[in-house]
Amino acid sequence: MSREILLGDEAVGLGAIHSGMSGVYAYPGTPSTEIFEFVEQKTKKAGNVHAFWSTNEKVAYEEALGMSWAGKRALVCMKHVGLNVAADAFMNSAVTGTNGGLVLAVADDPGMHSSQNEQDSRYFAQFALIPCFEPKNQQECYDMMFEAFDMSEELALPVMIRLVTRIAHSRAGVQTKSAREQNVLNPSRDIKKWTLLPSNARVQYDHLTEKQPELLRRSEDSPHNELVLTGRKGIITCGLAENYLRENISNGDYSVLSIRQYPVPAEKIRRLVDHVDELLILEDGYPLVESMIRGLFGLAGVKVMGRMTGEVPRTGELDPDIVRESLGLDPLPSAHNPAEDLANRPPALCKGCPHTDSFRALNEALNLFDNAQVFSDIGCYTLAALPPLEAIHSCVAMGASIGMAAGAAHAGYTPAVAAIGDSTFSHGGITPLLSAVQQGVNLNVLVLDNDTVGMTGTQRSMSTGTTLDQIILGAGIEKEHMRIISPTPKNHDSNVEILREELAHDGPSVIVARRTCLEAIKRA
């Protein structure tokens, strides 16, 4: 009942707390990280919400599903590509259904500010046949959490709330409500529902498909899907795209449907389509609604415009200027033209970062080879791809460095080198290392153990120090081929020597470069 300044992420977190959530689960990933962090910090004192980082998004999702099974409300948060990791549990949780409310908050990153793609999580909601909310502002981030938990419990389905970077990382004043009670422990007794043997799974899948008309009815009736019919030109906005439209036009010349709850409200779209001669579709993400309306063969009698026809760029983040142009409006006058050839200020590793010393040593060790390429992974150390280090040559998916190095080795590539951080290793690097050891692949894994998740703001790492060493040995790496180095300028020569020794070894080896992240030291 007060007005608080909250990021969209924080509004989701506070909405979940006030909705009576008992557990929050997440792996850090921009732009979703602050949801978990906010809940963790806010509930630390009371200690009434379970908040501990998970090893990866799949684990987070499964933990949240377990809490739902036990009858309590759970929030699971991740970035869009994290949902790929969690997809197995996610897709099947729609089939099992839920017990306590289960809400999945996914933060997409149109424009790829901090990501390797801009996939649109609304497709995942559609794919799994579950409801999805898409808030247009921070207030809705907060309010929709109550609705999402209620809907999850009413329909016994997980519910998605889809954010984009501009909502996740933008602050506004949010009016808050009083908190409601958490659920009591009430484990599900419905064994068949949770045991997806084919015979049970078919029954459950039928339940899921039978719920679809009710999901659609809720979308049609939802106040979040607002239809205003006036002129013969129509616009559909999804989520925050409505803001960019309102920023540019205030008059009622356009008939507008604002969609913020899915499945797509077909009847409302039908009424809009029947009313207009042309239709512009504004979505911050993939052209999901646009492609549905267009179908394979287009829409007879109505000109449909959007990302697929070029009125809106096919890729990238929406903004008020792009929407302005798509409306055919002239740009606003400006005080100055954009500066030409302005010196860029790219992100870089911090001064004194241990990764810099690790990669300097690796670069020198590898100069015995002709143009050796290094498979790498996702974290601060991905910045080593840029000058001056230019030490790594791939970044694809969490843990992919090790699997790709193994595949390259299978093909005869040598030296097959993978560079991966300690937290990324725990997230997705253990299983490919185990595979490589079992096959006796000739590869070298450099684990950059800086004791934290650096890029997202120094969260807790699951496998660092002795835990990391035990995992590596447990995966079957021979003791004499697990080397530990301290990446400092002083140790440069000896580190190069150790790296060269392991590069010369025919078989799997792991070199752990261990020195704590400077930011983590600062924050401790």
Add this chain to the structure above:
Amino acid sequence: MEKNIILAGVGGQGILSIAFVIDNAALDAGYEFKQAEVHGMAQRGGAVQSNLRYADHEIYSDLIPKGAADMVLSVEPLEVMRYWHFLKPDGWVVSSVTPYVNIPDYPETEQVLNQLATFPHCILVDGGQIAKAAGNLRAQNMVAVGAASSQLDFTEDQLLKYVEVLFKRKGDKIVEVNQRAFRYGRAAGLFFRGLVDAGMEIPDALRLSQKIAPETYDPALAADWVGYAGSDGSALASVMASEETIACDQIPTRT
């Protein structure tokens, strides 16, 4: 009333601290506001910006449209150039002139400042010099927000209150230093504008401001300084030649 501000600087310069002070003052004043910021990969020592909007009516977009910004408020001069095309034709450039050189191809500072000086609505202050005088070089962000404060829709006390809230957990001394940086910045900005409004060329106004000891800025003396300098600024040469900074009220007599 609607105010759209692009906050600019380099990762680590405390752009979000500026946003905190203005956000809270806006909330306190009952305004609507939105403030989009940059986290993650985009933050690592690179160019950082935040779009801050407040108004006495509903604000739709979290992002400021091109041509709709009332102000670019920057802790670093080069960073102004990254966003100046967002400014309205009569928009304000408020910037520290202290360069943050962490790239090999940083242009000549002189060139950058000359470009900023082409904006008739500009406030240029020496953030590094002023923050140092306030007691901590890291307080350049508070110097910048102080310099901009006369163009914002809050009293000095409304803003200073949130400088205190922001730094409270770091202790009284840090609060004092940052509030002092804010006050010096505010006085520096007003003095600079006083010089320009009384007819001094912008580059001269900046050079003279940099000669004044930051703890002595007095906007009320700006017109007297312009009177001393003369219409062509020729009398400033001797002041500029002095090695030491001089107190604002030590206006030399013309010989």
